[in-house]
Amino acid sequence: MKKILLLAVFSAAVFGASAQKIKGSDTMLPLSQKEAESFMKANPSKTTVVTGGGSGVGISALVDGTTDIAQSSRKIKFSEKQKLQDGGKTAKEVIAAYDALAIIVNPANKVSNLTREQLEGIFTGKITNWKEVGGEDLKIVPYSRETSSGTYEFFKESVLKNKNYLSGIMSMPATGAIVQSVSQTKGAIGYVGLAYLNTSVKALHVSYDKGKTYVEPSVANAKNKTYPIVRPLFYYYEAKAEKKVKAFIDYVLSPEGQKIVAAIGFITLN
Secondary structure (H helix, E strand, C coil): CHHHHHHHHHHHHHHHHHCEEEEECCCCHHHHHHHHHHHHHHCCCCCEEEEEECHHHHHHHHHHCCCCEEEECCCCCHHHHHHHHHCCCCEEEEEEEEEEEEEEECCCCCCCEEEHHHHHHHHHCCCCEHHHHCCCCCECEEEEECCCCHHHHHHHHHCCCCCCCCCCCEEECCHHHHHHHHHHCCCEEEEEEHHHCCCCCEECEEECCCCCCCECCCHHHHHCCCCCCEEEEEEEEEHHHHHHHHHHHHHHHCHHHHHHHHHHCCECCC
């Protein structure tokens, strides 16, 4: 993957403006990288460069004209649409896939189930010790994405019901950093896209019905709509630049592209 990305960056330097740039959501990074890799194999004349930074960073780059496609794990905001319009641009929106957001803890943590209300308490600072939610007497260390992240905003909206995160929460620049931190910290808790789950962390079962049913984050449970924390993943591009990006967008939406969605660990469109 890194080798192909370096080749893409090298090609971009050589071919300059002809390279297609995709920027934004870290959640979507593994998906876009794999899609770009496969797309370039099928279309050797096309160069596609993918970088992360967060959904807000990607949309800002679209406003500035420094990216062709913004990848975003949240919907574009009204203020961002306004900035595009002020620059004489119109954003086109495409849903590329769906993602379930998993709540992760250290594997040594005995807690396996949490309600939405308990999660809200933990991430707003009202619940500070694992013994308050059935665990051992251990300080809770919550990890969050930084404010430019679409995942940060989606979690705040869906899980915290738009209440503010606790002051001084540990903010991480990338999803991989949350996985690493939680895997190394016994009292830690964080949230990540489904594609980032691995054996170094434990995914919790979550209840949105005040503890009647707890559901595991999985592709199957996201598809059958029993897992409650699911969101669309978007590509945004400038309407006038459609010709440049259409081949890639069509590829992602094609059966071949959707196979990659499933292989990465996201949820396909159908």
